[in-house]
Amino acid sequence: MGLFILQIVNGLVIGMLYGLAALGFSMIFKALGYMNFAHADTIMIGAIVYYLLITALNMPFYLAFFLALILTMGYGVFTEKILFVRFRRTSPITFMLVAMSLSTVVKNVTLLLFGPLPHGLSMNYTDAYFMVGGMKISLNNFVILGIALLILLILQLFFTKTKFGLSIRMAQDDPDTASVMGVNVLSTRAATFGISAGLGCVAGMLMGPMFSISTELGTQISLKSFISAVIGGLGNFVGSVCGGLIVGVVESLGATYVSSGYKDVIVYIAGIIVLGFFPYGIFRRVATKH
Amino acid sequence: MSNKSLSLNGGGIMDKMTKHKDLIKVIIFLAFIAFCYFDSYFSIVGIRSCVNAMAVIGLVLISGYTRQIHLGQMAFVGLGAYTSAILMTKLGWNFWLTIPCAIIVAGLIGALLGIPTLRLRDGPYLALVTQIFGEVIYVLIINLEPLTGGTFGINGIPAPSVGSVSFANPSLLLLVTAAFTMLAFFVANKIAKSKYGRFFISIRESEAAAQSVGVNTMKYKIIAFTLSSAFAGLAGVFYAQCFGVINATEFRWSFSLELLSMAIIGGIASLEGGVLGAITLTVALEMLRPLGSAARMIAYGVLVILVLAFLPDGIISLIGKRWSEIKLMFSDRIKVFTDDRKKKRPKKAKVDA
Numbered sequence: 177m178g179l180f181i182l183q184i185v186n187g188l189v190i191g192m193l194y195g196l197a198a199l200g201f202s203m204i205f206k207a208l209g210y211m212n213f214a215h216a217d218t219i220m221i222g223a224i225v226y227y228l229l230i231t232a233l234n235m236p237f238y239l240a241f242f243l244a245l246i247l248t249m250g251y252g253v254f255t256e257k258i259l260f261v262r263f264r265r266t267s268p269i270t271f272m273l274v275a276m277s278l279s280t281v282v283k284n285v286t287l288l289l290f291g292p293l294p295h296g297l298s299m300n301y302t303d304a305y306f307m308v309g310g311m312k313i314s315l316n317n318f319v320i321l322g323i324a325l326l327i328l329l330i331l332q333l334f335f336t337k338t339k340f341g342l343s344i345r346m347a348q349d350d351p352d353t354a355s356v357m358g359v360n361v362l363s364t365r366a367a368t369f370g371i372s373a374g375l376g377c378v379a380g381m382l383m384g385p386m387f388s389i390s391t392e393l394g395t396q397i398s399l400k401s402f403i404s405a406v407i408g409g410l411g412n413f414v415g416s417v418c419g420g421l422i423v424g425v426v427e428s429l430g431a432t433y434v435s436s437g438y439k440d441v442i443v444y445i446a447g448i449i450v451l452g453f454f455p456y457g458i459f460r461r462v463a464t465k466h
Numbered sequence: 467m468s469n470k471s472l473s474l475n476g477g478g479i480m481d482k483m484t485k486h487k488d489l490i491k492v493i494i495f496l497a498f499i500a501f502c503y504f505d506s507y508f509s510i511v512g513i514r515s516c517v518n519a520m521a522v523i524g525l526v527l528i529s530g531y532t533r534q535i536h537l538g539q540m541a542f543v544g545l546g547a548y549t550s551a552i553l554m555t556k557l558g559w560n561f562w563l564t565i566p567c568a569i570i571v572a573g574l575i576g577a578l579l580g581i582p583t584l585r586l587r588d589g590p591y592l593a594l595v596t597q598i599f600g601e602v603i604y605v606l607i608i609n610l611e612p613l614t615g616g617t618f619g620i621n622g623i624p625a626p627s628v629g630s631v632s633f634a635n636p637s638l639l640l641l642v643t644a645a646f647t648m649l650a651f652f653v654a655n656k657i658a659k660s661k662y663g664r665f666f667i668s669i670r671e672s673e674a675a676a677q678s679v680g681v682n683t684m685k686y687k688i689i690a691f692t693l694s695s696a697f698a699g700l701a702g703v704f705y706a707q708c709f710g711v712i713n714a715t716e717f718r719w720s721f722s723l724e725l726l727s728m729a730i731i732g733g734i735a736s737l738e739g740g741v742l743g744a745i746t747l748t749v750a751l752e753m754l755r756p757l758g759s760a761a762r763m764i765a766y767g768v769l770v771i772l773v774l775a776f777l778p779d780g781i782i783s784l785i786g787k788r789w790s791e792i793k794l795m796f797s798d799r800i801k802v803f804t805d806d807r808k809k810k811r812p813k814k815a816k817v818d819a
Contacts, residue, residue, distance in 0.1 A: 211590045211593065259771070262775070262803050263774075268590065269533060269535050270774055270778070272535060273774055274770075274774055277766070277770040277771045279767075280720070280723065280763050280766060280767035281764050281767035281771075283763075284759075284761070284763040284764045285764060287760045399597065399598060399601055402597075403598065406594065437609040438609060440601065440602075440605050441606060441609075444599075444601055445602060448579075448582070449582070451582075451594065451595055452583055455591060
């Protein structure tokens with residue numbers, strides 16, 4: 177029983193982070209109708225910048241957290257302004273290929289700068305724990321969950337209470353009408369990329385201490401966050417986070433009760449099945465405007 | 467115009483090709499093989515070029531002709547390679563018998579994967595599923611250790627032989643691989659020019675229009691995907707022979723992306739373009755090997771972005787054109803990418819996107 181609860185908690189924590197990454201991915205899909213395969217890089221960049229700020233510059237983690245967040249959001253806006261904006265009238269497939277090529281370039285540039293060796297970042301927000309059924313459950317997990325929920329809350333407030341947030345949502349729903357209403361669609365596009373990169377960065381920073389930090393971090397997580405986004409329905413924000421939680425719990429229970437070697441296969445095959453039979457996500461049966 | 471960036475004159479080029487030009491293409495290919503034949507290092511490069519060319523031919527059928535992005539071609543190459551290697555090392559089969567087996571296994575799995583995925587009309591689903599599938603294959607190869615050797619891969623794959631003549635020598639293997647590449651190209655070309663090819667192109671141009679004139683688009687997409695997988699299976703057989711050793715990490719998705727980049731840079735809309743891209747890039751990147759794999763991948767990425775931006779039909783579209791035509795083409799593309807930035811709009815109406 178204790179093991180089961182422990183695995184559920186682990187699954188929820190990791191799933192929350194998949195959900196954050198998936199949310200960023202889903203947001204771009206909703207705003208542009210394109211798949212941003214370069215989203216995985218923001219996860220990796222976030223984790224690496226965070227690691228470098230903490231270890232090389234000896235910053236306290238909260239300062240490093242904000243600085244890394246701002247830098248990665250800047251990176252997101254930068255890619256949009258330099259590259260993606262020029263491909264906004266091309267077919268989705270061309271955009272997808274451009275994003276993948278950008279991802280290849282960024283990943284390998286990082287590989288040259290950061291080196292191929294994985295680094296460990298041992299960092300606990302708290303050492304407290306409590307016992308459930310003979311299993312130690314660290315309070316650290318709940319801190320991570322709390323940070324993720326806080327980010328989601330801030331995002332929700334931004335999107336519902338501020339004028340710029342509202343105009344971003346409007347431009348995502350219908351760019352043409354929005355531009356007629358006086359919304360500068362180009363700047364909301366850039367903001368969407370920035371927020372999406374920020375979400376990837378938060379996922380990377382929270383995930384970094386759990387895994388080893390290397391240039392492969394984004395690749396490991398990106399597929400599962402794509403699956404999360406698809407399970408929740410592409411473009412459905414609540415669905416993305418729920419999809420992430422489902423993927424996380426399935427992965428962690430699969431690793432415990434089925435086989436740790438096959439845990440990825442379980443998630444991937446479940447993802448392919450969901451894609452094949454529920455293309456609009458498990459929460460919807462038909463394409464609707466979200 | 468910019469909406470059709472992957473599909474301009476694939477059909478047009480092929481219609482213009484006369485018999486004379488076909489002969490030139492064959493001669494160029496044979497000259498390349500002859501050049502590689504006399505040096506054992508270049509023989510290996512030549513074999514890799516041919517293997518990539520076969521895989522890219524498959525990719526052109528699905529991604530170029532029907533325009534469904536396929537990100538897991540290398541996984542199907544891996545399926546072919548492992549099928550062939552396991553049959554030869556574990557069961558002691560003859561090399562030539564493993565070729566149809568590899569083709570059938572890759573094609574069958576392609577069909578099984580394509581049926582649920584390609585039912586969906588639009589959206590990026592095939593790209594996602596094939597990318598995921600590549601990782602599934604990787605994890606399965608690593609975990610099915612008794613069959614696949616796990617992380618160690620399979621060593622000592624025996625060389626093909628006919629009677630007492632063994633093709634262990636790379637130069638001789640190159641000849642066999644080149645013969646199969648030409649066969650694969652011939653078959654793919656026949657398919658592309660048959661009614662199936664026309665149906666594939668109709669899906670690329672407009673799926674809705676194709677459906678409205680009675681083309682069963684789902685069926686033809688699945689056929690294209692199965693054929694593409696079968697070509698990858700064939701490529702895999704020779705991939706296993708190339709070094710006699712195979713390893714799971716060689717079939718991960720970054721290599722699928724490499725194959726797709728070859729097809730795009732060469733010109734994904736036509737088979738010739740794909741083969742040209744596969745051969746030139748394999749050789750060019752072999753020359754760049756001292757720079758290291760990271761620099762190689764950066765070069766790939768930058769090249770693909772530039773080609774997508776300025777040369778959407780790949781380098782094949784430059785061949786046979788006059789200099790003035792090329793200049794016109796480039797200035798058109800540059801205009802597409804820069805016009806909206808120069809235009810000064812009235813301040814009140816910010817119309818865009």
